[in-house]
Amino acid sequence: MKKSYIIIVFALGLILSGCFSRDDDYYNRNVRLSITDAVLFNTKKEYLIGDTLVFELKFSRYLKEEGFTTLLDIFETTESEQFGYNFGVSKFSGFSNTFERINIDQQFILGARTDEGYSSYYGGSMAALIDADKQGYTSKVGIVLVEAGRFKIDMDFFTLHSGNGYDFENRQVDVEIEHNQTPENEMEAEFTVTEN
């Protein structure tokens, strides 16, 4: 009878304590969001060598966050006037019968860039800048086409960073936005370059 008291007290302590465990999200200094099909590709699909292909990345400063009914104001949260990101270009290879990633010299890429600290930390270089009316962010990118072939701009999965994460003296909240692409939007990313 006496032992049962002890067992009950011990079990009660465990139960009461275990009910109030906390999520292990201590390391989170940043907020993660996601957007879909934020890249607008040119409807033109046929180019000549020497042409410039242009695409645009646009997203609102007010984004949906999972688990919340109100939109998140990423500009007020981060106070960041730019979000940096990376994109890739692939060229179709007849040998492998698939698109293979190629490197493009920076001189052939036109558009706003992030600062050196950002690019060295994240490896990204393109910048989506806050619009004049401060309602959204836009990145307009041009690629000077100097090679013939069938190409694709790889925007199916990349992350935009507010840039507050690498500067530990900066006490602003860091926001990461994951960009996803639907198959339809991915098809629009393909284009062909032919010689004159």
Next chain:
Amino acid sequence: MRKSVIYFLCFLIAIYAAMGQEESEAKIFRNQVSTNILLPIFESVDLSYERTLGKKFAFGIAGAIYGERIEEISVDDEYNELDLRTRYEIMPFGRIYFGGNQNRSHFLEVFGSLSGVDETGRLVRSDNDQGFGVYDFGTESYVRGGLGVGYGYRFLFLENKLAVEAQFGLRTNFDINFLVLNAALVRTGIKIGYRF
């Protein structure tokens, strides 16, 4: 100097004699309320109630309100850039007495813990005037559970009505790394209790 030593020895003998008398006329009290007389040094206060079951076992409940200085004996006051401050704590406990007699004995204790914590430096989401969500680093209050063990020694004086306890207790909580990093000295110190 010599006089002081003689007075001190007389005092010890008097106490010992009184305790010997108490042993022969010992009364059994099953209830005890006690408080830790060291906690006020750390701007804190606690109160324990203990109910004895049989000769060796006891259970009870304790509550404590902590001030800022309690962080001096806690190792979980800072964790991954988060400042943690325990404001209050409720602790159900069970004890087993051993290796002594009616006036003095060792005891081991197991206790649960529900503690109210203020966590500063954490991402906190709120709505701005326009109704959009905004994150900032702020303070979040929550209740967390934990479990602790303790060892102590208890003396009984004044016909067993007065209890003096020396106790060491260590409590962890159920957050991440709770086994080491979030341990805290809880129910540790010198306690004075009244038995009835």
